[in-house]
Amino acid sequence: MKHLSRLLLASLFIFGLTNTVSAQDENNPWTVSIGTNAVDSYPANEDHKFQEFFNVDNWNILPSVSRISVGRYVGAGFSAELAGSINRLDNIDKQPVDDLTYYAIDGAVNYSFRQFINEEGWFDPFLGVGGGYTWVDEEGNGTVNGTLGFNFWFTDNIAFNLQSTYKHSLDDKNEGGFRHFQHVAGIKIAFGGTDTDGDGIYDDEDECPETPGLAEFNGCPDSDGDGIPDKEDACPDQAGPAEFNGCPDTDGDGIADPDDDCPTVAGLESMNGCPDSDGDGIKDGDDNCPNEAGPRENDGCPYEDRDNDGVLDKDDQCPDVAGTKANNGCPEVTVEIINELNEYSKTILFDLNKATIRTESYDALESIAEIMDEYPNTVFHIEGHTDSSGSDSYNLKLSKERAASVRDYLVNKENIDTDRVTSEGYGETRPIATNKTEAGRQKNRRVEVSLEKNRD
Template sequence: MKHLNKLFVAVMMVMGISSHAQDSNNPWAIAFGVNAVDFRTSAGGPGGWLDDHFSQPFNVKENWNILPSVSYLSVSRYVGSNFSVGLQGSVNKIDKIVMWDGNPSQDHYVINPGDLMYYGIDGNVKYSFMNLIKSKVIDPSLHLGGGYTFLGDSSFGTVNAGAGLTFWFTENVGLALATTYKKAFGTSDPLVRSHAQHTAGIVFKFGGKDTDGDGVYDKDDACPEVAGLKQFNGCPDTDGDGIIDSEDACPEVAGLASLKGCPDADGDGVTDAEDACPNEAGLASLKGCPDADKDGVADKDDKCPTVAGPKENAGCPWPDSDKDGVADKDDACPEVAGPASNKGCPEVTEEAMDALKSQARFIYFNSGKSTFKTADVPKRLDAMAALLKNYANSEFLIEGHTDSDGSDAFNQKLSEARAAAVKNALLDRGISSSKLKSVGYGESMPVSTNKTAAGKALNRRTEVKLIK
């Protein structure tokens, strides 16, 4: 065992410069176990190379040299792309060497060379097929390398090739089996012999860093300093809603992915934190509150929640006194029904115009003056005003006319004064000045002859016309 102790110290000294690995998470691996040395591969014989190497590969009792203790130690490190490199040291005691004396009739025989001590130091490059076969347990591999062997007083170099199979019990612990053919090079010393070496041992992977202790290595951990879950690459999900905290707008309250992890108790698509009515399904445009009459005013703010109305009137419809469908605030004639096309006022009918004209024709003036003559004129003006009030958004023209007595200039001024007198009388009765205009035409537009008293009477008149 003193030789094994020396070997162990030597291997540990070269750990810092050797490489081999199982994966990038745990780049380092160390393995130890037992090894067996079989010299049949260099015994020769009538069967040729195939017979030497493969006729008795598992003839343990007759051909294998096994030291019944821990007899090999390897250190390795992963270098990427499924490759690893490493260094292995082994010790054995040789009491079986397979020989052949060259006689075709003579079979192989085994000699005891006197318990020769065997020491080997080997480096190798290994390729693992575990990722290719997509397994997490079975890890087949091939390796190439070289080494140096000390056998008794002899020593020689070797070129090595072999295969291995590791069974991983856990992510970090496995059973490693390997076989290596070592082709010897050296002098004619009979102990310089090619041979096969088989190993079986326990392998440990280590070196992975997991700062937050969540089982996800730092190199794969998106949140290396905060414990999290493997399915989220090591990031936490405090409220357990399947959304990592860094992407969760409400990390301490379980919610919906569509709302960035925030809850929505009433299921209206508005998060509870932004929902003014969190227990009643509503509209996003109204901060999650319902609007029964669909007038754009939330029920909680709507003074008429079942009747649509404008926001400016607290959700209630505007009053419409004449029920013509035009709100009073927009109705030029709020007390008289009329179409919306005429701002809520009635259209001026032919009958209304005839009535206005009839009243205007019986308004008489004192001769040569703009003062009213008969006592019934105020009644006629009252009737005209009553009619005009029904058409508050229509404009009317008051025309004044005279007979031919007097000069043209005098008659022109007189007609203008008489038209203005009628206009002012209507203004005094509540008609808007914007709805009335007056004009005088003098004696220029007679409706009868000016040669008779009756005709002149007809020509002295006022008329009302609709301005379109």
């Protein structure tokens, strides 16, 4: 018996260190109880029922571990228990006896009232009914049992157990029956809870019962070790601070990587974490000129002004030739240029009474074309004029044909755009000298260049 006591005490110590479950329930279905029992027959005697119930002088106690039981939770507050006990009787009904040996095996169904008081509280009263078989020395008889008991759960898995069981013998005293109370005091340990994920935290307390986790997070994992459980971590595989819901901010710009379009380069919140080095509102990755501010429509680059005339190329109709803003970046034709054109036009010669240009005039026409090329958005007007010799109709027809002949040469031979040159003949209606002298008539027979916009 001495060795049994030591074994039971060692088992109690191990259970106390290793089990983390709470009171017996569906998650912790098994219990082991180890304790001492006291046997008292006096208050069970029909002649003095319940008298001296608490008189310990009448109790028979074996000063060692003398009772052990195993229980299994059934459900809805019910549990089944099987107990074995041993004792030594030195009195029965206050009458001394010669150290009779007492053995008992009992089974019971217990009902806990803890759920009605506080389901997670420390106070756990219960009632039990059952039956058993008791031996006093060689004599044995069956009993019907009723139990009132209390479990006091003072740790997560260990309770102090007090209970008293009335064992009513089916035989009366004269027939060898032994009716008595058995009082028990001991330790009850609940165990056997389910730990599906094997993390040491039973399912009833595990918020993540199918995934191994940590006790500090109620059984949930923290895969990246950032102190935020995976179930609350927006980036469970990357360590990050709580302010970013567990996500990192690699570039330290205050924007968590999942929300940062440029997670490795510090940037602006307005640019979704990307930089805008030139401050033009276009993030560097989309900016063809990240270090020079420019509009979005030009891909973040400033517009050029190749001819440095103060008109940006995008608005400059003559981006390679300096001009004026008033003329959309193109040079404006001055009086001097018109005079120069007409100096060349004076040398244009035609066959007699014809519109055919003579070959010696080609150089003058080439020079005229070169000047026109310098003013690419200017429309020039070729005027044909005659003296007063001949009829008006003839002179008008001839002037038109000669003006058209010059225009056709500039378009077809010198590649001037057709929409940049117009022509018209005015016959003898616009003399610049007198027609009464040969010298005057020679001046009136002419081709002139003017601006289309100045044409009458």
